[in-house]
Amino acid sequence: MAPITNGRLLFNKVPTGYPVPGKTTVYDATDIIDLENEPLNGGILVKTLVLSVDPYLRGMMRAPESKSYTVCYLLRNDSGSPLILYNFGVGKVIRSENPAFQAGDHVYGILDFAEYSIPKDTSKLEVIIRPEPSLPYSVYVGTAGMPGQTSYYGWKEYAKAKAVRCLILSLKLADGEVVFISTAAGPVGSIVVQLAKQDGLKVIASTGSDEKVKFCKEIGADVAFNYKTTNTADVLAREGPINIYWDNVGGSTLEAAITNTAPGARIIICGFISQYNGEDHRGIKNMKYVLFNQLSINGLHVNAHHDRYKHEFYQLIPKKLASGEFKYTEDIARGLEKGGEAILEVQKGMNTAKKIILVADE
Amino acid sequence: MAPITNGRLLFNKVPTGYPVPGKTTVYDATDIIDLENEPLNGGILVKTLVLSVDPYLRGMMRAPESKSYTVCYLLRNDSGSPLILYNFGVGKVIRSENPAFQAGDHVYGILDFAEYSIPKDTSKLEVIIRPEPSLPYSVYVGTAGMPGQTSYYGWKEYAKAKAVRCLILSLKLADGEVVFISTAAGPVGSIVVQLAKQDGLKVIASTGSDEKVKFCKEIGADVAFNYKTTNTADVLAREGPINIYWDNVGGSTLEAAITNTAPGARIIICGFISQYNGEDHRGIKNMKYVLFNQLSINGLHVNAHHDRYKHEFYQLIPKKLASGEFKYTEDIARGLEKGGEAILEVQKGMNTAKKIILVADE
Known part of the structure; x- marks a missing residue:
């Protein structure tokens, strides 16, 4: 398989008011990735399926010296390259050199806003707990996930x-x-x-x-x-x-x-x-x-409460969502190039429901 | 014993800013009381010894329609007579027609700002708990009392x-x-x-x-x-x-x-x-x-926490105060006629310590 384009959403500038798609966040299609040969150095190659868009992302788009409870997105790495946004998402492992993951696994956790990525820190990823397989992956970053x-x-x-x-x-x-x-x-x-x-x-x-x-x-x-x-x-x-x-x-x-x-x-x-x-x-x-x-x-x-309640959450809530006892709605943007708009919509409350970026099908 | 003057501090007007002695609160010496013959109607006659002056008294000097967490002082009773301020104090029972109290008892609770009173509601009074008799009564309305x-x-x-x-x-x-x-x-x-x-x-x-x-x-x-x-x-x-x-x-x-x-x-x-x-x-x-x-x-x-902690409070704190392990200071005004000034001082923070009105010695 020949190298392909790896679309990414970059953090380009700290916004002063609302984030501006194309300015404060920029969709970039210049990165090329060779899925079969990209060196993993003991890591994993993940194909991103869904990404969550949450209100707190705006808080992460701040100058590093500004205090908050979240980490903040950085604009450049040490060599001056622009950096990619990240948030909760679900992806599929394409290749793995890490014994904790196998090709074909679905992982949940912090993923780059990129079609493909080799996560630097796999400690923020886990093979997805999906007690109700009838629920789509998108729900596991919404009502059956962190929110x-x-x-x-x-x-x-x-x-x-x-x-x-x-x-x-x-x-x-x-x-x-x-x-x-x-x-x-x-x-x-x-x-x-x-x-x-x-x-x-x-x-x-x-x-x-x-x-x-x-x-x-x-x-x-x-x-x-x-x-x-x-x-x-x-x-x-x-x-x-x-x-x-x-x-x-x-x-x-x-x-x-x-x-x-x-x-x-x-x-x-x-x-x-x-x-x-x-x-x-x-x-x-x-x-x-x-x-x-x-x-x-x-x-x-x-x-702060994850250790105490995570187990009972996964026991109770996905079941209620799958049976229809608890309801959920989603507002899905298809394609990472719509990520900047999706982020802005959530800040302005113009999304119609839980905002998801559907980056790719399986 | 002939009838005597019963000095009282009246609530005369709702203040707009700080309370004004002589205007919003007025010391009144027109009431005459016959200590031996004043009818008690099943109640008790109390000689006031000490009264506590607390910051929240200002909040009680409000118009009745203004919402707060405390009761408010009323200006007039149904027959149009001016009403007396009240707060935590200690008094001595002079006469009693109520079997719960005996002449000579010292009582702690809500008392009128008056030299003598026949409390309408004795449920807010109790024979004083004084585990450390070496502490003066004033301390039992201060660090060993409600504050x-x-x-x-x-x-x-x-x-x-x-x-x-x-x-x-x-x-x-x-x-x-x-x-x-x-x-x-x-x-x-x-x-x-x-x-x-x-x-x-x-x-x-x-x-x-x-x-x-x-x-x-x-x-x-x-x-x-x-x-x-x-x-x-x-x-x-x-x-x-x-x-x-x-x-x-x-x-x-x-x-x-x-x-x-x-x-x-x-x-x-x-x-x-x-x-x-x-x-x-x-x-x-x-x-x-x-x-x-x-x-x-x-x-x-x-x-809200009285029932839970009252017992251990009286077991622990008066002892520490009496032994000197815990320290306290008092700023004592002598005589009820100084009550209005005492209230104002506390609002302005001009008192030098816990403000007490020493109304009378035993």
């Missing part, structure tokens, strides 16, 4: 949800708690919605389009609204007070949630997309409610 | 302090954690300082005068500074990052603390005196660090 784990781990660790307390002969003795979830149609938010409904809670869901509102209702949200056309604080004042807030947004949405908490409420800070691109830097002016209402606020990193 | 309980309960519940991990032949294997405490010379802060030192932590203490800085060092603070003359953020950047922040202040101090947290830090929100009098309403602009550093923030109400 779904984020929901499951955070819900188990911090929500302390109190369900409807007693049902005897259909007599409801006490209402369950009320949870508010922002970006509720995304892969993280939608699993939180479904975990909350499973626990018997009243769910208020906010999202950014009427289509996503419809999906939120399909997965069980009692109240779902488009925050671009409906005032969040008004909805919470009417439907709250809330006992749990799952925050993927920050800024004024967080402030509205804090004002509308019930005593003893829990707030899980999972993301703050309102601030990734410099749009919303207003301060939170109502922190006094943390005292008034004895709030508990926790910042959530999925990795 | 000290606030420190103890909050520290036990939320601090999760990690001390110096191992000392073998004076070889320190790992440093203990770093805690920052604002208003560290007060009755709450000073007990937190001493609990933290007992746990082997490095303590950074902020307070509002050089005299209070001196006290903070006496009780063990490793770093103590006057926030009026030294920049809090600079100190934390140099001496941090911090693993625990005990917040009695809110506003820009809270913001500086958040920026200087270590991963996994805990913040205990116990008060926000920077905002009680309308001085500091800037928003907290760095909530993203809650995610970055996986912070845990908790609002603390002392009453």
Whole structure:
């Protein structure tokens, strides 16, 4: 087989606001790879099948001196070559010189935004755990992968949800708690919605389009609204007070949630997309409610809880997704050349569901 | 014995900024009481000995429609008479028609700011628990009372302090954690300082005068500074990052603390005196660090933890105070007519230590 083009998505420039496809990220088709003879030096050659596009990627597109909780993408390697973006993905091993992997294995973990790669660090890859083979690989980077784990781990660790307390002969003795979830149609938010409904809670869901509102209702949200056309604080004042807030947004949405908490409420800070691109830097002016209402606020990193909950996550969630008990949607971009646009869409909330780049079929 | 004057401190007007003695609070000497013959209707007649002056009293001086975590003082009763301020205090029972109390008993709980009173609600009073009779009654409304309980309960519940991990032949294997405490010379802060030192932590203490800085060092603070003359953020950047922040202040101090947290830090929100009098309403602009550093923030109400920790508090803390292992200071105003000034001083941080009104000797 003759050498072929290896399409790659390069990190070209730190964005000042939103990332700009073709400028801050650049699709490059100049790399040529000889799949049969490329030296592996003890490593593996992976064909990328799917890549996940997540909100936090914007946070990684920063100057290295800027502090954050994620690593940051570098622009150049030591010899001055441009560097490739990377994120969670699934690939197929084409050749292997590493005894932990065999040709034909499917691997899950951190992969380059490239059609083919020889990962420098295979410690971030594992042969994929796929308890439900009927689910496509794309789901294993979405609701059955890191985003779904984020929901499951955070819900188990911090929500302390109190369900409807007693049902005897259909007599409801006490209402369950009320949870508010922002970006509720995304892969993280939608699993939180479904975990909350499973626990018997009243769910208020906010999202950014009427289509996503419809999906939120399909997965069980009692109240779902488009925050671009409906005032969040008004909805919470009417439907709250809330006992749990799952925050993927920050800024004024967080402030509205804090004002509308019930005593003893829990707030899980999972993301703050309102601030990734410099749009919303207003301060939170109502922190006094943390005292008034004895709030508990926790910042959530999925990795911190992996060892504790990973096993039960893979036992429970893929099964629910495969059976249809839990629902998911995907918004698939075909081809790595659409990667820059896909990243921008997620930052602007223009994706219709969990954004996936389908790099190649098997 | 002839009827005598019963001095009282009335709530006269909701303040707009700081409370104004003589205007928002008024000392009144027009009430006459006949101690021998005043009808008790099954209640008790109490002679007030000491009253506690606490920062949160300002929060109670609000319009009833304004939401908060405390009850609020009312201006008039149903018949239009002005109403009396109240707070934690110690009094002596003069006469009793209630079998739970006997003449001569000392009671602790919520008392009117009056020289004598017949409490409407004796459920908020109890015969005082005074495991260390050598401590004056004033201490039982300070470090051995509600403020000290606030420190103890909050520290036990939320601090999760990690001390110096191992000392073998004076070889320190790992440093203990770093805690920052604002208003560290007060009755709450000073007990937190001493609990933290007992746990082997490095303590950074902020307070509002050089005299209070001196006290903070006496009780063990490793770093103590006057926030009026030294920049809090600079100190934390140099001496941090911090693993625990005990917040009695809110506003820009809270913001500086958040920026200087270590991963996994805990913040205990116990008060926000920077905002009680309308001085500091800037928003907290760095909530993203809650995610970055996986912070845990908790609002603390002392009453919520009373049942769990009260017993061990009374077993441990008065003993330490009586033996001198834990230190306390008091700033005593003599006479109820000085009550309005005492309240204002605490709001402005002009008190030199825990503020007590000594209403009468035994």
